Amino acid sequence: MPQWFLESFKKHHLNDRYEIKPYLKPGFLQADFNGDGVIDIAVPVTENKTHKGGILLIHGNTGEWFVFGAGTNFGNGSDNFLNWLKKWKLYRDKVVYETTFDKDDNITGSRTVKLKRPGIELLMLENIAPDPVAVICWNGKKYIWIHQGE
Template sequence: MKLVLLVPFFWITSLQGSWLPAWFTQSFNDKKLNERYAIIKPVKPNFLEADFTGDKINDIAVQVIDKKNRKRGVLIINGGTNKHYIFGAGYKFASEDFDDTNWVDGWSLYKSKVAYKTLFDADGDISGSKKVKIAHVAVSIYAIEDGSELAGALIYWNGTKYVSIHQGE
């Protein structure tokens, strides 16, 4: 007979914080974010690290799940200020209609200085795109269908705050 040990999901993921830089883990715990969120690793890499704000200090993005509502999202903690920002996990993305990133199949650092925001008409059909300048490295989250990126969002610092734009279908 095989013995199976059932351990709560959030407990398992909270033990995995040792792979993150110490300053991030310290900030996550000091802000008591660990009481509401569990860090998850549904896609690789486990976290993204870059200077998202242009202050020459690396910031970190991780994927989280709200322990109560089970909605997923992206948490960014700025390295220089230790301020945190949540996208999803029950909070709506700025200029988007979703509050859960359970659809994310991949993510990466977006290093291009230009992106294209998908525009929609009143019926929700794609009506075109708008060129957007990106000053710093951004976080790209996306769904994959048939091996290709289908649609997603780009999270970037616009000089005063993080914003997101829809990309793809």
């Protein structure tokens, strides 16, 4: 893991709230997630107070940080990704197919979302095979949850 990430983690006192926990392989993901030309790092973490799991991402250029899960609700993933997240990987495709739902949460189909930057694909395991759940990606202003599958 790059030294700048660990320094930023301590500088922002994130170690007071979160513990880096390598419950996912690889132990961290690196890519230019926000499109500024500088590598950003995402790591699996647990919140110290609740032991809920999630992902911490720090922008390499600014040190700005974001938490998905780990005590913070994000998308349809709840505030604890440990309950379901079994695998993660970089998502580099230029499009993702977002599952769409009606007001009663019934699946109505899917729509194509074009991506300008890499994202983080989250998967759970169903019958031993990885099943895509979502892609977390930067939309130019914030990180969003793009739901995949059921």
